[in-house]
Amino acid sequence: MSSPATISAPPPSRDVTRHVAIAGNPNCGKSTIFNALTGLRQKVGNYPGVTVEKKTGRFFGSHGEAMELLDLPGSYSLQVRSPDEAVARDVLLGRQSDTPRPDIIICVVDASNLERNLYLVAQMLELNIPIVVALNMVDVAEKNGIVIDIMALREKIGVPVIPMVATKGTGLIELRQAVSRSPLPSPAICAQMPIVLEREVMTLAKQLPVAQEVARGEALLLLTLHEAALDDVTHHDRAIIEATKAAQQRLVTAGIDPISAPVDARYDWIGGICAAAHHTGDSHFATSISDKLDGWLTHRVWGWVAFLGMMALMFFCIFTIAQVPMDWIKAGADALSKWVEGHMAESDLRGLLTDGVIAGVGGVVVFLPQILILYFFLGILEDTGYMARAAFIMDRLMTKAGLHGKSFIPMLSSFACAIPGIMATRTIESRKDRLVTILVAPLMSCSARIPVYTIMIAVLIPGHSSMQKALIMLSMYILGAVVAFAMAWLFKKRLLKGETPMLLLEMPPYRLPSWKGVALRMWERAGLFLRRAGTVILALSILLWALMNYPKPANTEATKSEALAQSLAGKMGHTIQPLIAPLGYDWKIGIGLIGSFAARETFVGTMSQMYSIESKEDEDIGPLRDKMIAEKRSDGSPIFTPLVCIGLMVFYVLAMQCISTVAIVRRETNSWRWPLFQIAYMTGLAWLGAFIVYQGGRLLGFH
């Protein structure tokens, strides 16, 4: 990721006049400002660690000049603790070969937390890059009784300070004007370091093979590293590291702690600023509301009741509200299928369109309303600030598993999709904890599992109430979470041993959700889901149809079922039958398992295709649920017994079955070793889980 600082940055593109970086503490509104300036829709949320990678966009200054804007992950200081913070530091120091060092930094400061946020400003000022301070959330500060003297702040920091409320667009014009000013002067003021320290910094800076303007900042960062951290530095020669250690030793001899002295100097400087520009009034009212809510939502009993209650409500809505639009989509797909049959003579092409394309894609698209409801609820949880509270109440459980509460945010994000969840692990400081979280995050039930759960629950308890169905689905989500914790515990005990770090998590203030933001996210998800259905699922459906229909049986009198059995897919299903027979599955379910290896939601589409092909024999295309209920073994007993249905759900809770997740784990771990291990352990676990359900249930007398 980081590269030697000596690598020269690529020349700026022809029409971009400036490179502007947005930096600041986590959850201070950087991405909101980025979105407001560029018009893009980068994900925002009310919890720390939403942005874990740099994102670029383009905007125009007051005079129409094009500028490239870089949204950096949040960071409390340039002494980094996690991979996402390292991205911000490396960009600001010009260490990334693919990103030019910014010409201007917009340093976003949360006005309601001025003192803490100014620490990063103090470090930015040492980097010798022109800075504009965006003092965001001034409305929240006012509500909390905080009065900030902007003029005094400008005077003390020595750079432009723009008061803003980014969510309402207040201050955006002024920010744009400030960034467009030409030339913007470099900062003239910064925290005064002790003279002896300053001398060592300058001596070390002269030895560094980096550009002159970053040398001082780079030297100061090196001097404040612990010995172990210095030994881990790879972007400088050993000679530099030894020179740094020698300088540290000289400072200690002179009675100056090289690690704490710069921190003390910066806090002295911040203290002076706050004394002049920051006045705290009566903040009792705002604090008490937040504390009262937290008293309930983070309570050791009521916190859990609230969490499980919210999840139960979410699944209840998934089963009730979604039903009507699901029926519409189903009716639409059926009507389209009938229309094609009415306008085309019987042929393979007609079969491909009706049984392959319409049954396959329609079988998956029908679940869109349920997935959107899931995103609606997750959007509200993210916007209100509840995610951080959920992480807090989970900390006790996470600690027992050897992880800390921070790992729960990536795991909770995995309820939507494991990929952003795995990306969110970048906020975790410890490499081993991060790896363990990556390994278990796909066990959390993602939205692609909803179609499988829904159809299995429908076969398991047809005609039962939505509440009962919601509770079964909730139990699958809980099963995924429990197994994830158990596996994390096992990995921490055996594979990736290490100390359990203490949870240090900022609790963002509660905010009302942005309904526009939630609606936009749902709209985007609908677009992504339909695009996926129209590309990957469509292509998979066509290939699966071909596998289910070719080669044609030699005997022209063969029934549709016999033809399916003799097809390539049928042969594959029969090949893996010995492996899946102990789970109570037949070869047709085997086809579904193989078909859904790349994307688990394809299971429903594959089953839909399979029964659609077979059903032509008696021209009765009933709902997939009825077809599955009616499916019989050779001895006349039903295939989809309660044990098989539960076993299949358990299989899908635990199995990897997602090629996109494999790709992202490969990228994040930078090796094939971990994704291959993950596929192996999750598939083994899925088989074992389904085996225990089926065989254990039979031993207990169930069927």
Add this chain to the structure above:
Amino acid sequence: MNPLLDQLAVAAIVSGALAFFVVRFLRKRAGGKNCGSDCGCGTSKAGKVGR
């Protein structure tokens, strides 16, 4: 429908589906920086030009 045309049309569609996955795989390998999925995590939108 002419059986030959029928089989040719099916073969073309199935080949197209297969080509889709091959092209997708090659593009992702060449892409490098992109997150490699359409999950909406935003990574694949890096570099997109705004207003």
